[in-house]
Amino acid sequence: MGFQSFIAQADGVALFILFVLFIMSVGTWYYILTKGWRYYGAQNRSREFIRGFWAAPSIEAVARKLRSTGITDPFSHLVHHGFTAVEQHQSRNQNSLIDAGSAEEFLTRSLKRAIDQDKARLESGLTFLATVASSAPFVGLFGTVWGIYHALMAISLNGQGGIGQVAGPVGEALIMTGLGLAVAIPSAVAYNVFVRLNRNTLVQLNSFAHDVFTFLSTGLATGTLLHDVERTSDRMITRVQQTQQAGGV
Template sequence: METATHPAQLGLAHFIAQADMLAHFLLAILLVMSVITWYLIVPKSIANWRMKKNAQAFLERFWNASGLAAVGDYLQKNGINDPFSHLTHHGLKAAEQFRGKTGARLIESGSEDEFLTRALRRAINQDTARLEYGHTMLASIASSAPFVGLFGTVWGIYHALVNIGMSGSGSLDQVAGPVGEALIMTALGLAVAIPAVLAYNFFNRAKRQMLSEVDGFAHDLFAFMSTGVRNNTRVDNDVPRVYVAPAVRSA
């Protein structure tokens, strides 16, 4: 008959030592999920903070600029660091490309407004994809981690009951320890899932708020750009003739 395990010996370390290969595999999965979650949370939080800071600086400079030419000079000097500057960059490039179009390419088809609309829409789509980076992974971890932990708990309870049955002792002190250890897997699953859920909700809300502001800014920018494209005099005086694409910097 196996000797009883002292309560002081029970715990996470004892559970890991007594676990089989499947339990170790599930623990490794939870560990990988946790590492991925925090790998996404920390850099993405820093990137969002920098993006908001750069967006505020650009919008302040944009609305205080003397014209679109000054905005273009600012972009060439400081680069693209946020969705607003990225949108403006695409608008200025579209204006420059439309003035030099040959009509031989499909992308050059359509009116001035359609040309600008396509350019701004592409920029918004690119920013949307960039802001949604990691969201699918966080949602997958948040939804699957509890079930991974629960599966480990069921597997651990099964083996604990088998061992108790083989020992021939079904007293409460013999059952509570192994079953309690098996519940550690459920706790670990929740510990992995909760940060992923909170991070997903936070980043998703920040994305919706940012895209809502970008969409409003796109309407204002479209009004400025479409007016400039239709008025040749304003284009010559306001939008730089040769607009060199600035270096794109990571947010």
């Protein structure tokens, strides 16, 4: 008697429950592995970019560096949005609603959009993990109830409650309970870990956005950024679109 025997004796309802739990488990581990790998790579690239940002002699040097390396993490994405806002504000159409407001207001909206986009990418997959963590135990519990129902039916048909009559259905109920927990626990742990990582990343990104706003608004006031920004933005817009389509962290 083993799991293969359990599969052989399972009816259609039990097999359907097993299939649902299997899909949940595959999806959970897919998000755990892919998002974990993306977080690891993004954190390394973010540290490298921030180190280079603060070591740069000027904001113009950052623009040249960004033009050569491209967008590789949320922080470089934020800086690129700032440079793009500078260029758009210099060549804006006064009749357009999106271009309304002062240079500082336009830059603030652009940086906020960048943070919102990164937040949406960071949170992709979390809804699935939360759904699995909350529903998988109940899916397993349904299988448990179905197994107990089979045990009661065996007792009713045989007129006695011997171990031979109820061992199979009770074993099925216990297996369903264990599978539900085995699917739910990794999903719940992964959800909490990713939420914590997202929160830390967004806190750092918001703090960094204040520094970027200060530097770029100063450059807007003096007019020293436009030359480098114009050369940077045209090449970077295509890379931003490719990054967004790839769904990177």
